[in-house]
Amino acid sequence: xxxxxxxxxxxxxxxxxxxxxxxxxxxxxxxxxxxxxxxxxxxxxxxxxxxxxxxxxxxxxxxxxxxxxxxxxxxxxxxxxxxxxxxxxxxxxxxxxxxxxxxxxxxxxxxxxxxxxxxxxxxxxxxxxxxxxxxxxxxxxxxxxxxxxxxxxxxxxxxxxxxxxxxxxxxxxxxxxxxxxxxxxxxxxxxxxxxxxxxxxxxxxxxxxxxxxxxxxxxxxxxxxxxxxxxxxxxxxxxxxxxxxxxxxxxxxxxxxxxxxxxxxxxxxxxxxxxxxxxxxxxxxxxxxxx
Numbered sequence: 573x574x575x576x577x578x579x580x581x582x583x584x585x586x587x588x589x590x591x592x593x594x595x596x597x598x599x600x601x602x603x604x605x606x607x608x609x610x611x612x613x614x615x616x617x618x619x620x621x622x623x624x625x626x627x628x629x630x631x632x633x634x635x636x637x638x639x640x641x642x643x644x645x646x647x648x649x650x651x652x653x654x655x656x657x658x659x660x661x662x663x664x665x666x667x668x669x670x671x672x673x674x675x676x677x678x679x680x681x682x683x684x685x686x687x688x689x690x691x692x693x694x695x696x697x698x699x700x701x702x703x704x705x706x707x708x709x710x711x712x713x714x715x716x717x718x719x720x721x722x723x724x725x726x727x728x729x730x731x732x733x734x735x736x737x738x739x740x741x742x743x744x745x746x747x748x749x750x751x752x753x754x755x756x757x758x759x760x761x762x763x764x765x766x767x768x769x770x771x772x773x774x775x776x777x778x779x780x781x782x783x784x785x786x787x788x789x790x791x792x793x794x795x796x797x798x799x800x801x802x803x804x805x806x807x808x809x810x811x812x813x814x815x816x817x818x819x820x821x822x823x824x825x826x827x828x829x830x831x832x833x834x835x836x837x838x839x840x841x842x843x844x845x846x847x848x849x850x851x852x853x854x855x856x857x858x859x860x861x862x863x
Contacts, residue, residue, distance in 0.1 A: 574678075575649075575651065575676065576650070576679070576718050576720035576722060577720040578649075578650050578678065579610065579650035579652070579678040579679055579720075580720050580722060582609055582650070583722070583751075583774060583799055588790050588793055588794035588799060588801055589610050589799060590608055590610075590790050590801055591608060591609075591610040591611060591612040591652055591800060591801070591803075592606075592611070592612065592803045592804075592806055593613070593614035593616075593804030593805060593808065594611050594612065594617070595614055595621040595807065596618070596621045596622075596639070596643075597639075597646045598845075599617075599807045599811070600613075600651070601646055601844075601845075602844075603647075603807065609649055609650075610649050610650045610652055610678075610679075610800075611649060612651075612652045612802040612804060613640060613643055613651060613654055613677075614802075614804040614805065615627055615631065615636065616804060616808075617804065617805060617807075617808040618639050618654075619631050620808065622635060622639065623635075627689075628688055628689070628690050628691070629656070629688025629689045629690070631656075633659040633664075633668065636655075636656075637672070640653050640672055640676065640677055641675040641676060644676025644677060650678035650679065651678055651679070652678065652679035652722075652724070652800070652802070653677040653679065653681065654681050655668050655681055655682050656682075656683060657682065657684070657685050657689055657708075658682050658708055658712070660687070662711040663711070665682065665708045665711040665712050666712075666714065667715075668680075668715075669711075669712045669715035669716060669721070669723075670717060673716065673717055673718055673721055674717075677721070678721065678722060679723075679724055679752075680721060680723055681724040681725075681754065682708060682709065682712060682723070682724070682726065683725075683726035683728060683754075683756070684700055684705040684725075685697055685699060685700070685728050686698045686699065686700055693756075693757055693780055693783040693784050693785075695731075697731055697732055699728060699732050699733070702741050702744055705725075705727075705741070706744050706745060706748040707748075709725055709745055709748035709749050709750050710748050713748070713749035722752060723749065723751050723752070724754055724776055725742070725745035725746070725748075725752070726754035726755075726756050726776075727741040727742055728756045729741050729755075730755060730756065730759065731756075731784070735760075735763050738755050738758075739755070739767070742755055742767075742771045743771060746771065746772075750773075751774065752773070752774045752775070752776050752799065752800060753771055753773050753774070754775075754776035755771075755775070756778060757778075757783070757784045758784070759784045759785065764777075764785065764786060765796055767797070769797070771797075775797050775798040775799060776798065776799070776800045776801075776802070777798040777800070777802070778801075778802055779801060779802070780803075780805060781806065817834070818835065
């Protein structure tokens with residue numbers, strides 16, 4: 573079964589899809605190993621991991637595409653990939669969707685910000701018109717080579733034009749062919765709780781530590797009409813804190829034994845990364861045939 577079909581089947585189930593954000597290939601593997609049904613490629617996290625820079629549109633299309641390819645190849649659960657604003661106009665969107673599909677993305681998220689974009693929970697965002705974004709969504713629908721690919725349309729209108737415009741845009745994006753709608757950075761509980769009644773389509777929730785949107789448990793989001801919930805920075809933030817603390821202690825004490833309780837063991841890590849399987853494959857391929 574292709575991964576896009578698998579994602580659609582997950583959407584059809586009577587439960588919400590929880591998809592933590594992966595900022596590199598190894599974090600994607602850890603998300604899968606933890607038992608989550610999908611992985612979300614976070615542009616915010618990849619920008620920090622690959623460039624050491626903030627999520628303000630500095631990642632190029634080719635840079636992010638390479639991560640999509642490697643991440644999709646490393647996991648067996650569907651990958652939902654952040655494609656920013658499609659990296660240009662409608663023709664760029666056509667290429668973006670096709671290249672993301674070929675790289676292995678099961679779900680592709682497009683947003684209605686101008687270039688350069690900003691993280692959805694930052695200030696200073698600007699939008700393209702509703703008409704331009706609906707054209708981009710139509711271009712994405714046209715571009716799909718796999719009919720199962722899930723298109724996620726994100727609007728950042730809440731912070732720019734207000735909640736009513738965000739709902740209006742979401743409805744228009746659905747009519748243009750989006751499968752799932754993402755109303756980013758809703759700031760009031762009332763907005764989160766009423767969005768599902770105002771937009772008759774599967775909704776996408778973004779739970780960000782310290783972000784603008786109130787935090788809800790996954791089961792409550794499902795009851796309100798959300799079918800996918802991402803946790804885009806949870807792995808990034810927890811890993812950052814843990815690494816900083818361990819390195820700070822090592823620098824202070826100058827003794828590696830001080831941080832051993834904070835780290836995976838050599839053997840456990842090798843097991844997690846699948847070393848024994850590669851060694852076994854190497855043995856089988858290099859041994860001469862019998863008889």
